[in-house]
Amino acid sequence: MDLSQLTDAIKSGNRKAAALLTQEAIDAKIEPRAILDSLIVGMDDIGARFQRNEVFVPEMLIAARAMKESMIILEPLLIAAGIRPEYTALIGTVQGDLHDIGKNLVSMMWKGANFNVVDLGTNVPPEKFVEAAKEHNPQIIGLSALLTTTMPSMKTTIEQLRAAGLTSTKIIIGGAPITQEFANQIGADAFAPDAASAVEVARYLVGPKAA
Ligand code: B1M
Numbered sequence: 001m002d003l004s005q006l007t008d009a010i011k012s013g014n015r016k017a018a019a020l021l022t023q024e025a026i027d028a029k030i031e032p033r034a035i036l037d038s039l040i041v042g043m044d045d046i047g048a049r050f051q052r053n054e055v056f057v058p059e060m061l062i063a064a065r066a067m068k069e070s071m072i073i074l075e076p077l078l079i080a081a082g083i084r085p086e087y088t089a090l091i092g093t094v095q096g097d098l099h100d101i102g103k104n105l106v107s108m109m110w111k112g113a114n115f116n117v118v119d120l121g122t123n124v125p126p127e128k129f130v131e132a133a134k135e136h137n138p139q140i141i142g143l144s145a146l147l148t149t150t151m152p153s154m155k156t157t158i159e160q161l162r163a164a165g166l167t168s169t170k171i172i173i174g175g176a177p178i179t180q181e182f183a184n185q186i187g188a189d190a191f192a193p194d195a196a197s198a199v200e201v202a203r204y205l206v207g208p209k210a211a
Contacts, residue, residue: 001025001028001030003025005017005021006018006021006035006042007038007039007042007045010046010067011042011045011063013065015069018039018066018070019070019072022035032077033081036074036083036114039112040112040113040114043067043112044112044113044199046059046060046063047109047196051196057101060108060109061105064108067112084116085114087116088137088139089110089117089118089138089142089202090136090138090140090142091106091107091110091117091120091141091143091144092119092142092143093123093124093143093144093145094123094144094153095125095156096149096150097123097144097145097146097147097153098123099145100121102144102174102175102176103119103142103144103175104119105195106144106174106195106198107142108195109198109199110140110198110199112199113202113203115202120132124157126153126157126160127160129143129160129161130160130161130164130166133161133164133166133169139205139206140169140170140171140172140205141161141170142171142173142174142198143157143173144174145173145175146177151177151182154178154182154186155186155187158171158186158187158188170189170190170205170206171189172189172190172192172198172202172205173186173188173190173191173192174191174198179191190204
């Protein structure tokens with residue numbers, strides 16, 4: 001069986017085909033890891049096209065939905081084979097901010113890149129980030145903000161994470177009003193302008209093994 005068909009199903013967001021081809025690949029005794037890789041290639045492709053403005057948010061959402069459909073079938077085999085995401089990412093929209101569409105896109109793209117993602121939702125106080133970071137030991141923490149009035153919450157969250165001893169966890173920030181300059185000012189490790197860049201940045205920060 002040719003796994004490029006499965007990659008194409010993810011790229012085009014065809015969830016029925018994605019589920020069917022995933023099952024076919026499993027029945028054909030293709031290694032779960034290889035099946036997973038073909039899904040990730042599809043998500044990477046849609047991410048790259050999003051960055052080039054060739055596709056937009058809806059296409060990203062339907063590709064992620066197709067990937068989710070495949071993962072429902074594939075996940076038990078990955079677990080049985082001891083294949084688990086190597087890296088964990090914690091994500092949330094900071095305190096005072098209820099916008100979650102962009103944050104959800106980043107979360108989906110990270111899942112598509114085979115990160116274990118713990119999504120804390122919106123209006124997340126710094127203490128909740130600290131508590132969840134201690135519980136899940138993430139390599140990456142992602143903070144999202146859409147309001148200029150909630151940008152200071154990012155600073156407070158970073159300060160509290162660092163004060164709690166989480167000094168090596170890499171913090172990525174993003175959202176419409178966020179800039180690289182602001183990331184530098186508040187001591188974030190990185191800024192990502194969009195969901196596809198958030199994957200590139202996260203992979204870069206955890207090192208070559210995640211690529
Ligand atoms: Co609000 N809102 N909103 N809103 N809202 C904006 C952000 C605003 C720019 C609209 C405007 O005035 N033109 C404005 C902010 C102005 C400012 O601060 N400069 C605004 C305002 C003022 C408000 C309220 C205060 C309005 C009011 O009640 N008076 C209020 C605040 C509520 C609160 O949060 N406490 C409010 C409420 C809402 C709704 C609830 C109605 C709704 C949110 C629904 C939801 O998210 N579930 C809403 C919406 C939808 C918007 C707009 C129209 C769209 C935002 C969006 O989802 N964009 C927005 C105007 C606009 O942007 N055109 C606006 C699509 C999304 C895919 O893009 O979120 O930018 P975005 O995410 C991108 C990147 O930024 C990046 O990747 C994503 C995809 O590539 N990214 C990251 C995001 N997070 C990242 C994290 C990363 C990396 C990249 O790493 C971790």
